Amino acid sequence: MPTTQNCSHLSIKQLRQVCSSCNLSSLCLPVGLADEDLKRLDALITKRRVINKGETLFQIGDKFERLVAVRSGAFKTFVSDADGEQAIIGFHLPGELLGFDGITSGQYQVSAQAIETSSICEIPFNELLTFAAKMPSLQRQLLSIMSQKTMPDIAVRLNNSAEQRLASFLLGLSKRFKNCGYSESEFNLPMSREDIANYLGLAPETISRLLSHFQADGILEINRRHIVLHDFRRLQIIQCSDH
Amino acid sequence: MPTTQNCSHLSIKQLRQVCSSCNLSSLCLPVGLADEDLKRLDALITKRRVINKGETLFQIGDKFERLVAVRSGAFKTFVSDADGEQAIIGFHLPGELLGFDGITSGQYQVSAQAIETSSICEIPFNELLTFAAKMPSLQRQLLSIMSQKTMPDIAVRLNNSAEQRLASFLLGLSKRFKNCGYSESEFNLPMSREDIANYLGLAPETISRLLSHFQADGILEINRRHIVLHDFRRLQIIQCSDH
DNA sequence: TTGCTTTCCTGATCTAAATCAAAATACGGC
DNA sequence: GCCGTATTTTGATTTAGATCAGGAAAGCAA
Structure with missing residues (x-):
C-alpha cells in the first residue's frame, strides 16, 4: 500500500539504503520494531540526502512536513534573538532525530544547520502517523523518543x-x-x-x-x-x- | 467497552467530574477532539484526587503508569543532586500535564510535589495509547503536547x-x-x-x-x-x- | 610559497550576581 | 492572643566568569 509517489518505484538498490540495512538501524525509529513493521517503515523513507557543512537544513517558520534522521555528520539547531545573535538549542549526532518542534504549529520552531558535511533521511510526518496508528510499537517508540527530549540536559x-x-x-x-x-x-x-x-x-x-x-x-x-x-x-x- | 475496573461503575455524578464537564476542557488532552471521542476519553479518567500542599505526587523511580492533569493548584517537578539539594525542572499549572518523562524507562525521571493544595486527574497511560491508536486526533494531540515540551523555556x-x-x-x-x-x-x-x-x-x-x-x-x-x-x-x- | 581569514589560546581587568550578614515581616501551632 | 520558625528584604563584600586585548596556530585561496 504505497502512500507516496515514490514508494512504489523503490528499487532494490534504493531499499538497501533505508532502515533495514542502515548501520544505525538500532537507533532512530526502528528500535523495538518487528521485522515486518520495519519493512513497512522502510517504504516511508523516501529520500536520503547529503547536506554540506554550513548548509541550512530548515529554518524557523519553514513548513513542517517531515522529521529528519541524521545518518552521519552533525547539526546544530538554534533560534536567533533580536540582534541576529544565535542561541544554540542543541546538537544532533548520527542516529538522532530532528524536527519534532514543528508538530504543534506546523512550522519549525528552530533553524537547523549542518556543522559537518552530513547525510540524512527524511521521514514524511503525516504518513509516519498513519503507520503509527496501525503499529502500536511505532506509536510508543515515537512517544518514547519525544519523552526523552523533554528531559533537560x-x-x-x-x-x-x-x-x-x-x-x-x-x-x-x-x-x-x-x-x-x-x-x-x-x-x-x-x-x-x-x-x-x-x-x-x-x-x-x-x-x-x-x-x-x-x-x-x-x-x-x-x-x-x-x-x-x-x-x-x-x-x-x-x-x-x-x- | 470498559477497559478498567472502574469505568463500568462510573455514576452520572462521577461523570460530571470528568473531561466533558471540566472547566478546563479546552486544555489538557481534549483539545480538538470530536464530541464522541471526548465521551470515550471521559471513560478513561478513573480518578480525581486532591493533593495537599507539600505532598508528593510521585518520586523519581516510581513506576510510571499514568499521566497527571492539573485541575487546580500547582506543582513543581525536580531532581535531587548529590547533596540532597533539589534542582527544579518546572512548574505545572491548571490545564497542564505531568509525567511524560516516564514513558521511555517506565519510571518517572523527576519528582513532583504540590506547591499549593491541588486537584488532579489521573490518566492510565497504556489505555490512553490504546485509545489514541483508534483516534488519530488524540494521537496527534498527544504528540503535539509533547512537542511543545521539547522547546526550552x-x-x-x-x-x-x-x-x-x-x-x-x-x-x-x-x-x-x-x-x-x-x-x-x-x-x-x-x-x-x-x-x-x-x-x-x-x-x-x-x-x-x-x-x-x-x-x-x-x-x-x-x-x-x-x-x-x-x-x-x-x-x-x-x-x-x-x- | 604568500597573504588573508578564522579559530583558538592566554593574560589583565571588570562586573553581575553570589555569598555573607542581619533585620523585618509573615505564618503556624498552641 | 503569643512565641518560634520560615520567608523575604536590604546592605556589604567577594568571586566566577565576562569582556577586553594581543598573539599564535591552522586553514585556504591565489
Whole structure:
C-alpha cells in the first residue's frame, strides 16, 4: 500500500539504503520494531540526502512536513534573538532525530544547520502517523523518543559552574558517540569552541581555558577538534561536585 | 467497552467530574477532539484526587503508569543532586500535564510535589495509547503536547541576565494563567522566591532585589505572593534587551 | 610559497550576581 | 492572643566568569 509517489518505484538498490540495512538501524525509529513493521517503515523513507557543512537544513517558520534522521555528520539547531545573535538549542549526532518542534504549529520552531558535511533521511510526518496508528510499537517508540527530549540536559543546568557544564557536555557527547558505534573516549568535536560556549551559556575564552586546565590535569588530551578522554571518573566527579 | 475496573461503575455524578464537564476542557488532552471521542476519553479518567500542599505526587523511580492533569493548584517537578539539594525542572499549572518523562524507562525521571493544595486527574497511560491508536486526533494531540515540551523555556536561557530571566518568567506565568482562564495581569505566585531562584539559576536575594526594582520602576506591584503586572511592554523589552 | 581569514589560546581587568550578614515581616501551632 | 520558625528584604563584600586585548596556530585561496 504505497502512500507516496515514490514508494512504489523503490528499487532494490534504493531499499538497501533505508532502515533495514542502515548501520544505525538500532537507533532512530526502528528500535523495538518487528521485522515486518520495519519493512513497512522502510517504504516511508523516501529520500536520503547529503547536506554540506554550513548548509541550512530548515529554518524557523519553514513548513513542517517531515522529521529528519541524521545518518552521519552533525547539526546544530538554534533560534536567533533580536540582534541576529544565535542561541544554540542543541546538537544532533548520527542516529538522532530532528524536527519534532514543528508538530504543534506546523512550522519549525528552530533553524537547523549542518556543522559537518552530513547525510540524512527524511521521514514524511503525516504518513509516519498513519503507520503509527496501525503499529502500536511505532506509536510508543515515537512517544518514547519525544519523552526523552523533554528531559533537560544537565550540562545546561543553570546552577552549575562552568567546569560542571563542560564536564557534563563532554560526558554527554562521549555517551552519544558510543551509542552510535564510535569510540567513547576518542572523537572529533563536530562543533567550534564558540558553539560549545554558546550552548553552555559561557564565553568561548572560558571553554578554551577549561579545556587547557583539564588537559594540564591529565583528564583529557585535546588538539584542535580532536579529543581523547582519559579520566572519566574525574569528569564525573567534576560534573557532580558543587562549585 | 470498559477497559478498567472502574469505568463500568462510573455514576452520572462521577461523570460530571470528568473531561466533558471540566472547566478546563479546552486544555489538557481534549483539545480538538470530536464530541464522541471526548465521551470515550471521559471513560478513561478513573480518578480525581486532591493533593495537599507539600505532598508528593510521585518520586523519581516510581513506576510510571499514568499521566497527571492539573485541575487546580500547582506543582513543581525536580531532581535531587548529590547533596540532597533539589534542582527544579518546572512548574505545572491548571490545564497542564505531568509525567511524560516516564514513558521511555517506565519510571518517572523527576519528582513532583504540590506547591499549593491541588486537584488532579489521573490518566492510565497504556489505555490512553490504546485509545489514541483508534483516534488519530488524540494521537496527534498527544504528540503535539509533547512537542511543545521539547522547546526550552527562554526564561532559563543560559546567556540571559537575571533581569531577562525574571521578566521572561513572569510573562510566561502570566500567559499560562491567562490560558487557563485567570487574569493575565493579577495573580498569586504559587511558588516561593527560593523556588523561583532555583528554577532560574539565581539566588533568592537576587529575585527579591529585582522584584523590588521592578516595583520601584512602576513595572509591577508585588506584595508577598500577590502580583499585579502593570507594564507588559516594558517587561517584554527587558526580556529581549541584551545585558 | 604568500597573504588573508578564522579559530583558538592566554593574560589583565571588570562586573553581575553570589555569598555573607542581619533585620523585618509573615505564618503556624498552641 | 503569643512565641518560634520560615520567608523575604536590604546592605556589604567577594568571586566566577565576562569582556577586553594581543598573539599564535591552522586553514585556504591565489
